[in-house]
Amino acid sequence: MTKMVLNAVGRAIPTHIKGMGDLTPFKGAFAHTPGPMNMTPRAAWHKPGQSKMTETIRQALENCGLADGMTLSFHHHFRNGDHLVNMVMDEVAAMGVRDITIAPSSLQSIHEKLIPHIRSGVITGIQTSGIRGEIARVLSTENLLKTPIIIRSHGGRPRAIESGDTKIDIAIIGAPAADAFGNVNGVEGPNACGSLGYAIADATCATHTVVVTDYLIPYPACPVSIPQTLVDYVVVAEGIGDPQGIVSGATRITRNPMELLIAEKANEAILASGLVQQDFSFQAGTGGSSLAVAHFLRQHMRENNIKGSFASGGINGYLVDMLEEGLFRTLMDVQCFDLKAIESIRKNPNHMEMSASYYANPHNKGCVAHQLDVMVLSATEIDVQFNVNVITGSNGIIMGASGGHCDTAAGSKLAIVVAPLFRGRLPIVVDQVTTVVTPGESIDVLVTEYGVAVNPARTDLKDRFRENGLKTVEIHELKERAEKVTGKPTKPVVTDEVIGLVEYRDGTIIDTIKKVVE
Amino acid sequence: MTKMVLNAVGRAIPTHIKGMGDLTPFKGAFAHTPGPMNMTPRAAWHKPGQSKMTETIRQALENCGLADGMTLSFHHHFRNGDHLVNMVMDEVAAMGVRDITIAPSSLQSIHEKLIPHIRSGVITGIQTSGIRGEIARVLSTENLLKTPIIIRSHGGRPRAIESGDTKIDIAIIGAPAADAFGNVNGVEGPNACGSLGYAIADATCATHTVVVTDYLIPYPACPVSIPQTLVDYVVVAEGIGDPQGIVSGATRITRNPMELLIAEKANEAILASGLVQQDFSFQAGTGGSSLAVAHFLRQHMRENNIKGSFASGGINGYLVDMLEEGLFRTLMDVQCFDLKAIESIRKNPNHMEMSASYYANPHNKGCVAHQLDVMVLSATEIDVQFNVNVITGSNGIIMGASGGHCDTAAGSKLAIVVAPLFRGRLPIVVDQVTTVVTPGESIDVLVTEYGVAVNPARTDLKDRFRENGLKTVEIHELKERAEKVTGKPTKPVVTDEVIGLVEYRDGTIIDTIKKVVE
Structure with a gap:
């Protein structure tokens, strides 16, 4: 019988998982001291004249010594236009290799093509920020993997890679443009995706790094996002991405x-918090209200002649407009969301690419997320302790991504969740979230259509709001109001089987995801 | 009695040095397989709100836990305008700390102010690419250090740092511009030096990294050459550099x-070699004839409508002109030599900064030096085996720098040494160079005012030259011709004491430097 302990957000966490080893339960957003690093990159050796060009993905995998039990990493800048993970895993299966752990920075619904490889035992482990669509449903309702899925934040993933917690045997880099010696950028070619921020830790720390591109450019690539010094093999392959989905x-x-x-x-x-001053910094997550917050903020900045220092995170055209208007001095970009952002990062030196580690890793010497003033976040559920769920639906099934949620919430001076009280017949403000991704201690404010609730721990903020005439309500009132409309939410029916572990950004376990009985 | 063995260039190398451990004698330019890497960066941990600003250099050193026996690294982009090494070591001495190894990327004559710290035992070890002036003379003629000086090439230095051979306790980064969170660039401020290529391995691998700047800029710095993720402390200090000397x-x-x-x-x-074709690549070292070679090449490229892929190395205004004229598509810059180069790297995205590891480290997955077609090199001495000395004078005293000499010679398709037959009364072409820095196997051609000699190992090149009507002579003839004018050179008078080790780029020992009796 596995020993369970309650962690700092009151969730029961197994202290050991077979095939994985000991787990450390979550202790608080900044309570866990990192252990020694044990990442050691492979000693490399290059002789002049040695070519890195390889005919096929298969040949490259063979050159890397692909074998049962290895870990292969991928990045998700091609998003739902990504064909590369499926292509590579088809090849791995065709080679008769089994027991592979995949470590993509995220999985999309297009990756449902991996389901047969999961059922057949080619893929037996998954480490990712999120999973969507049919593959998420299958993984949530069947216990198919050898060890639970590890859900990591965008800062937690490079932490795991750079510390050696995740040892990548082969990093697969989907390259919009690359030269024959492995210099890669994301701003040229038919599958240009802009920033390659998520792929940088992989290329840096993997034993072997394979670049796959459909757009080979003359040496040297310029600019260079991933340098030749990290790359073993270069493969040219058609059809790695679909611009429509990117x-x-x-x-x-x-x-x-x-x-x-x-x-x-x-x-x-946000204005009542007093943080919107010269040189303030800002990030907004995805979701309906987030962009609109930027819109209202923009008016205020214009009217009051305020210029921010940076906006960060995934970057879209709206933020590019604000950069070009002079409302932010710089953009720090881990992932471009649209063509305008891609065009901007190609041309504008003040639109800077940042690696995921630079963005949000808590165990380097200081990430951008720790420099944020204002962070606007979404929530699938938020509970009366301000804990937030963005990974599972209230039915318990995985349907989203951890993303930078807990990273930016922990790092910013004001972490503000925007969410409706309910969606359809499902309450968003609840007694206990189905799955904790971000601990309530990191969330300062919840804004709903029925009122603004402040985390009781932020008495300073409550005072500030009162001084500035901003009315607030208790989060319990919001929860009760939601329940009046929707009724008490039903808990998902789950078994005891842990199919997923939600890792906090520091490597401790903040929650588990159990197998759902549909 | 120390055991000595003859290495692949026939030099007697001690197999062990007290306080240093076992040495591996040079085996050939690409004969030594690297061992496992043992560099492990410190686990870091940053909390939001933690400041990195530190009042004084002393405070920063104390925060880093400066103690006897540590290794401090520096970079030489401020060249002979660098006051930082002297300032820091004065502070170290004032703190009563002793037995420090300094690992600057190079030492200039301005660093003669370190001599008292060497005599007093504050500095007991030196690892550097070169040493010039009075400090070089003192170190060559007195055996003052606990262990011999290690001379490393620009590629060998990041190899040593990234592999863990050199463990840096505190990296000191002289920053032309930095923000309060440690993002650094070299293109702003009164001491702008352009590329910070030599400092990057230090910041990446050191246990602690301290940024010292006289030009604090708003967060975030843009562009960023050394990121906040690598920096522990930031100190603002006046007078770290003198633009005149930079x-x-x-x-x-x-x-x-x-x-x-x-x-x-x-x-x-070069033209007779057939290498000057579309997309060819080129580098020239320092020295009187090197820049003139670029000048003649430029005419040919214009007349024949040839566009090169890149020029690399230390970059000067002449190469910038060629970039702007469209004669090279890119510049890859480890160090800017003049204002025009600094201006260009600030403004022109095709003028790219490269780290020293990217430039020339033989033990990453492929450096730029290994992509070179044509490399023009200088020599203090070259012998009939084509071995080159650029570190000691013929009197045995250290007076130069290893630089990228052996890296680019090994990596390029055509490594061509340009040198006069003699300088004053000293022959340049000799029987045996005083100190081997670059092995003869890496040198393809010697060009003197009295003729062109081809390395006998390059029969292909000799044939090509003959086909293209280029006359050659034997290197022995050149040596004899030199000796007719200068007479047989006298050997320096040295003792048995090894005061310096010349490390080949791969970490093996290619030669020793012995104490000179003046």
Whole structure:
């Protein structure tokens, strides 16, 4: 019988998992001291004249000594236009290799093509920020893997890689453009995706790094996002990405009146916090209200002649407009969300690429997330302890991604969640979230269409809001109001089987995900 | 009695040195397989709100836990305008700390102020690419250090650091511009030096990294050459550099008729090699004839409409002109030599900064030096085996720097040494060089004012030259011709005491430097 202990957010965490080893339960956002690093890159050796060009993905995998039990990493800048993970894993299966752990920075619904490889035992472990679509449903309702899925934040992933917790045998880099010697950038070619921020830790720390591109450019690539010094092999392959799926295009402001209302209230709260001053910094996550918050903030900045120091995270055209208007001095970009952002990072030196470690890793000497003033976050659920779930639906099934949620919440001076009280018949503000991704201690404010609730721990903020005439409510009131409409939410029916571990950014376990009985 | 063995260039190398451990004698340019890497960076941990600003250099050193026996690293982009090494070591001495190894990327004559710290036992070890001036003379003629000086090439230094052979306790980064969180660039401020290529391995691998700047800029610095993720402390201090000494300004073509003659002959040899084609790559070292070679090459490229892929190394205004004229597509820059180069790297995205590891480390997955077609090198001495000395004078006293000499010679398709037959009464072409820095196997051609000699191992090149009507002579003839004018050179008078080890780029020992009796 596995020993379980309650962690700092009250979740029962197994202290050991077979095939994985001992786990450290979450102790608090900054309570866990990192252990010694045990990442050691392979000694490399290059002789002049040695070519890195390889005919096929298979040949490259063979050159890397692909074998049962290895870990292969991928990055998700091609998003739902990514064909590379499927292509590579088809090849791995065809080679008769089994027991592979895949460590993509995220999985999309297009990766449902991996399901047969999971069922057949080619893939037996998954480490990712999120999973969507049918593959997420299958993994949530069947216990198919040898060890639980590890869900990591965008800062937690490079922490794991750079510390050696995750040892990558082969990093696969999907390269919009690359030269024959392995210099890569994301701003040229038919699959240009802009920033390659998530791929940098992989290339840096993997034993072997394989670049796969459909756009071979003359040596030397310029600019260089991933340098030749980290790359073993270069493969040219058609069809690695679909530009339609790479670009999300969602840079228009929502027209949903409730989302606009929430955004307006969020903007009022942000202004009442007093943080919007010269050189302030800002990030907004995805979701209907987030972009609208930027919209309202923009008006205020214009009217008051305020210029921010940086906006960060995934970057879209709206933020590019603000950069070009002079409302932010720089953009720090881990992932471009649309064509305008890609165009901007190609041309504008003040639009800077950042690695995921630079963005959010808590165990380097200081990440950008720790420099944030204002962070606007979404939530699938938020509970009366301010704990946030963005990974599972209230039915317990994985449907989202951890992303930079817990990283930016922990790092920013004001972490503000914008969410409606309920969606359809599901309450968003609940007694206990299904799965904790971000601990309540990191969330300062919840903004809903029915009012603004402040985390009781932030008495300073409550005082500030009162001084500035901003009315607040207790989060319990919001929860009760939601329940009046939707009724008490039903808990998902789960078994005892742990199919997923939600790792906090520091490597401790903040929650488990159990197998759902549909 | 220390055991000595003859290495692959016939030099007697001790197999063990007390306080240093076992040495591996040089086996050939690509004969030594690297061992496992043992560099493990310190686990770091940053909390939001933690400041890195530190009042004084002393406070920063104390925060880093400076103690007897540690290794401190520096970079030499401020060249002979560098006051930082002296300032820091004065502070170390004032703190009563002893037995420090300094690992600057190079030492200049301005660092003669370190001599008292060497005599008093504050500095007991030195690892550097070169040493010039009075400090070089003192170190060559007195056996003052606990262990011999280690001379490393620009590629060998990051190899040593990244592999863990050199463990840096505290890296000191002299920053032309930095923000309060440690993002550094070299293109702003009164001491702008352009590329910070030599400092990057230090910041990446050191246990602690301290940034010292006289030009604090708003967060975030843009561009960023050394990121906040690597930096522990930031100190603002006046007078760290002198712009007069930082910029060398030597970008005019020589008017010395003999140097021009040699350059013209070198250009003929380069063209006769057949390597000057579309997309060819080029580097020239420092020295009177090198820049003139670029000048002659430029005419040929214009007339034949040839566009090169890149020029690399230390970059000067002449190469910037060629970039802007479209004669090279990119510049890859480890160190800017003049204001024009600094201005160019600030503004022109095709003028790329490269780390020293990217430039020349033989033990990453492929450096730029290994992509070079044509490399023009200088020599203090070259012998009939084509071995080259650039570190000691023929009197045995250290007076130069290893630089990228052996890296680019080994990596390029055509490594061509340009040198006069003699300088004053000293022959340059000799029976045996005083100190081997670059093994003869890496040198393809010697061009002097009295003729062109081809390394007998390059029969292909000899044939090519003959086909293209380029006359050659035997290197022995050149040596004899030199000796007819100068007489047989006298050997320096040295003791048995080894005061320096010349490390080949791969970590093996290619030669020793013995104490000179003046």
